[in-house]
Amino acid sequence: MTIAFHGAARTVTGSKHLIALKNGTQILLDCGLFQGMGRVTDKLNDYFGFNPKKVNYLILSHAHIDHCGLLPKLVAEGFEGQIFCTSATMDLARILMMDSAKIQMQDAEYANRNLREGEEMEEALYTEEDVTKTVGQMKIVEYEEDFEIEEGIRLKFTDAGHILGSAAVHLTITEEGKSTRITFSGDVGRYGDLLLKSPQQFDQADYILMESTYGDSLHKDLDPIEDMLLEVINNTCNIKKGKVIIPAFAVGRTQELLYALNGLELKGKLPDVPFYVDSPLSSKATQILKDHPEVYNNGVKEILKVDHDIFGFKGLRFIEGVEESIALNADPRPCVIISASGMAEAGRVKHHIRNNIGNQKNTILMVGYCEPNSLGGKLIAGEKVVEIFRDEYEVKAEVQSIKSMSAHGDYDDLLHFLSGQDPAQVKQLFLVHGEYEVQQNFATRLKDHGFKHVAIPEYHQEYELE
CATH class of the missing domain: 3.40.50.10890 (Rossmann fold)
Incomplete structure (x- = not known):
């Protein structure tokens, strides 16, 4: 089994993490839009780094556009599998992806009206029809449900406390009689959020993909x-x-x-x-x-x-x-x-x-x-x-x-999220969704808390899982 990081690798947006099993089954965790990367943004969003037609299943952690925003492009390029998410995520993703399609078309039209000599015409990444087809491939899995995707692949969502419907993803994959437990944090919310419940604890994992947006920051008190x-x-x-x-x-x-x-x-x-x-x-x-x-x-x-x-x-x-x-x-x-x-x-x-x-x-x-x-x-x-x-x-x-307004947990929140884990049993903790310098600082903090095997994947880098 391998895992490759095709987005949110040493950067915050563009979430895409591809698990490939020995039998050829491919599971994609999120398919998000790259945002705010300057002039390279369009190039990053044009290239997946893998073949959408070969992906069997997609698991969506939540509906923010940097996690779901390229799903319609994935479908348009040949992905025909099911997309698993919570019911609230499905509701939100529908309106967010449709809005994204409209904004892309409007922005392209506006930019093309002011096109300068020698500049190429801008095109939207996908259409509203692509969004409609994508929603048709979504299947609801509720929190705490022990769901069998297929024989040897089980899925459970727990509340990540980030936005409505947001979930941490827990997979148990059995290959050749051996089970491997993989957790993807998605985006982790705050303990003491203005509106939402706190993130849930979760069962022991062998491998953890951990977001690290604020891995070297402490938010100020929310009260002010x-x-x-x-x-x-x-x-x-x-x-x-x-x-x-x-x-x-x-x-x-x-x-x-x-x-x-x-x-x-x-x-x-x-x-x-x-x-x-x-x-x-x-x-x-x-x-x-x-x-x-x-x-x-x-x-x-x-x-x-x-x-x-x-x-x-x-x-x-x-x-x-x-x-x-x-x-x-x-x-x-x-x-x-x-x-x-x-x-x-x-x-x-x-x-x-x-x-x-x-x-x-x-x-x-x-x-x-x-x-x-x-x-x-x-x-x-x-x-x-x-x-x-x-x-x-x-x-x-x-x-x-107002820096204290964030739906992302700070490093205290992230460590709290991991507090139910025995670090000695975690074979590898991958840091994703963060700027590289921040991730390096958070990796040091994690090692001080007993997580000895911390990796910071590069864009498109692939790892073998034992």
Whole structure:
């Protein structure tokens, strides 16, 4: 049995990990879109590094686009197998992949309208028809279900606490009478998340694929988030009379922001300005989360006793149409605009940043991880000039960041996630989904905690499993 790492190898996005059995069966863990890698992003998304037609099964950890966003391309190129995921992941992945297809087509059309001499036409990676076919291949496996994929391959999901439906993947594969236990963490959430339950413990594994996005960081206490939002909004909207632009992932981060703003209203502190969620996808994702109250932690359940809509408050409006979105940029009045994507790499938020980045009255507020080469990453790094839609813009707006807002666990959370494991029984722990320097630091920390065999795979690198 072998495992090869065709994405999220010494980088955060593009999750793809291929297990190949001796009998020729191939199991792909996730099939995510590379994001925010600068000019190489398109090239990375064009090349899988394996033949989609030879993959028998796909197991999807969760619905974030860097984990599911290339599934329609995989299907379009010949993958015909089943895609196993939780029911909530299926609901979310459907809307996220469809939105991704639409954004790709819109961005390609916009870029091609402004094509310069000698530049190639841009094309979407896949179509809405490809997404529909992909959803038809999905099969629901619920948490804790001991599911037999085929003889000799068993699957179990446990709650990873990252977003609605997110799961750690546990495989037991039997070859030639010997069983091997493989765990893929997916993305690990936080213990003490604003909304969701904490990640579950899991049975002993022989091999672990472990995410490491924040493997060398400790998040600050979550409590001040409301205070930080209040300070930024008051300073920008009430004092400078400007706009706050918040790039936020449609699933997870947008709902956390709405929950925090709702908390300010419950305390009588919410500023009297318009709040816009300019993302039809965010609206759909918020409704899906409302439909699954069983995922909420005890703190949220207490709030629900006094407030039936934890994501709604005065002044909030969800924007649907493109014309309404464009009108926001023509309106000079102070307001708060929350819009996808979280790394500011695509979608409506990129247009909002372009139209507001040149005014020092405005604030661009980043609220989570951004790949360093993404537009959001460059803004966080303090670059004075950034490229948006092939044109350069001077950064005159104030850029701020609330680093404690993350759906990813820090190194304490990641170590807690592994605390039920006997390190001596783990034959190899592979670090994925992290920047290389961060992974090196986390590897040292893991070895100090008894995990002696820690590897950091390179892109397309293959390992033999005993």
